[in-house]
Amino acid sequence: MPLLCLTVNTNYDIHIMKPIRSLLLAVACVLLFGVNGFSQSTPQAFTGAQIIPISGEPINNGVLVVHNGKITAVGGSNTRIPNNADVHDVSGKVIMPGLVDTHSHIGEGDGGDRSAAMHPDARIMDSINPRSDSFKRALAGGITSVNVMPGSGLLISGQTVYLKLRDANTIEDMLLVVDEENNIYGGLKMANGTNPMGSGPRPGTRAKAAAMVRDLYVQAQEYKKKIDAADGDESKMPPRNLQLETLVEVLEGKRTVHNHTHKHQDILTAVRLSQEFGYRLVLQHVSEAWKVADEIAEAGVSASIITLDSFGGKVEAAEIKNSNGAILEDAGVLVGFHTDDGITDSRLFLRSAAVGVKNGMSRQKALEAVTIANAKMMDIDDRTGTLEKGKDGDFIILSGDPLSVYTHVEETWIEGAKVWDRANEEDRKYATGGYQIYPGTIHTHHEGGSQ
């Protein structure tokens, strides 16, 4: 039975099986292993590689064992390998955790509905195409977990969704955080500065923008009071309001705010609002972090930043520095990188860490900044972001040093299943690009954003 389950769950050999038999096996496997249907019954062992667990020093000639979707052992060459394991000799390679991207626009989702300036009720998961080729771009770059967000054109453009990039037919197959009770699948996207300012329902000035946000959060506080006063009595509950319900989740710390912000004064405004209402905040982009790193550190909020090959392109990014990572690290801020795909390319996410090191970050913190730091920002650090026993089997196999331009991602594994393999010609095309590989799935914030 276990071997048959493997056949189903790895998604590779299904086509040779009769559909009805597949179904029966799948049901059996779910019964055997629970709802996590991505488990594998034969342990998979990887030997000979340098393992960068992130949670500790790199291990030369290390061993990684994954079983039933989880990491069951990480260690040196003397680590016990189960007798029935499939052993993969990956000598000369480097293994590190699957990458975590805290800010991406892959999946062809929309969001940022111009009918109003604030849509905390809008869920990007209701718009994503789980078959989008853009997910392959992320897999080719070694990204296994991602926060897909609506854009920055509104003060509150909607709810984000945290995804594992499993092979999927439905968005439900990809959900990373499933809070059945509260229906919370991600964070909340907010923005300040010039992007959410403009005509129509949007604010024309910074102070008005902050006032509009405060007003809605004050309403949410009042709403929460009514809910608390009802004390579980359905008859006393206020009428359901999806916008305020979402903000109550934010007020209760169940949902993290991801706040697009660039300029130093806007960064501090985002911090000020988070302190007034007591919500958890991840600053996003933070182009002028270098000006207010100590203030960010003192506030105890985290920073998800981007690296760019040049400053400018918009006034708010005119003073962005690639040393933001180093300066935030020195200040003691939890700092991570994001792709903002298609602003930077998911296929080259590791490059962000290299740019960080080139501009003064420590190697350790730069690698954390594409893995565990981001997992912490998404509250998934108990499941992914390091190679530790008990965590999900999310890892990547690299041809060499993760910070070298010559290194390629060779394999991407999620929950013990190989989901991308550069040795496979069809998969490889997603790394290099080519004819009809990416038929128009790029998201940029600006028409004509590429040549």
Added chain:
Amino acid sequence: MKLIKLLVLIPALLLSAYSTTDAQIAVKGETVYTMAGDPISNGVVLIKDGKIERVGSASSINIPSNYEVYEAMVVTPGLIDAHSVVGLAGYLNVDADQDQLETSNPIQPELRAMDAYNAREALVGHLRNHGITTVHTGHGPGALISGQTMIVKTTGNTVQDALVDSTTMLAFTLGNNLSRAFSKPGTRAKGIAMLRQELIKAQDYLEKRNSDNPPSRDIGMDALADLLEGKIKALVTVHRAHDIMSAIRLQEEFGFPMVLDGVAEAYLIMDELKEAGYPIVVHPTMIRPGGDAKNASMETPGKLYEAGIPIAFQSGFEGYVPKTRVVLYEAGLAAANGLGMENALKVLTIDAAELLEIDNRVGSLEAGKDADVAMFDGDPLEYLTKVTGVIINGEKVK
């Protein structure tokens, strides 16, 4: 046109010579990539009066005591960006600093790059700090003919200081990448028809210009006539395979010298490109796979190189963030995707110089050439390597 070129060039040369008369520099490198022969271990580049005086191994060269000495792990010729819009496109990306595309008319060959170039633009300094010493810049993609391009050094307070060549190419764009500001063309075939009509007019104009009874001057027609006479080249930005074939058809009908630019789908028509032999300023390796370039491949530079087609790298045009790319980084990704490190360095320097026909002045470390040098603390293409020094016309600028 040639007269203008000379008038600008002479003072530029005098100025650059004047400003660097005291500069006597020795650059020592653990590895010196001269691009004129094998790399030299423990090499020395002697610089005098803005020019390279001598290049050789440390054992063969005595450094005069009055020379300022710089040392680096790796020394290369100054890098060349073979197509950019920096200086016309500014970093703020607001109306006041965007001069790379004039949208009043889709065909404006009379627009000169030097009339818009801001030598103090921060993006020019950004490229300079990455070891890029020469840039082919000017009017950008987005119009059938957007205007002229020029070649500058990434230094100088004025365009005159910076100029290497005032009138290098005419920037064409084919395909679906035209600005939506134009009322026409709305289709590919109309675009080609408009270009053909204009070039036929230019043929007539040229014939009259060469006659005893020349026509009254038309500066747009002058530029196209110069193109037809081969004094300047067409730089045709084009990505889709069928549009590339249209460019070739147009070139064959009118016989002008052509450089292809972008060429995302080159790999679909390698035989045709190889046979035609046009040099290619290949799209940035990291170009976003969207629009006409949606089928771009990171392996294209390597494939073109292997086919023996002359190529160079470009920073291209960026409409948003980041506002410019950096050819050093584009070369790195090309190297990692089939081109190889030493070939990529060659493409970044001497090959680009040859493509732009400025290899008599730049592109390699050889006696008599401009003293443009880049210094690195490791493999120039590696992510972690830093540019440790830049010399332009014998002057240390970083």
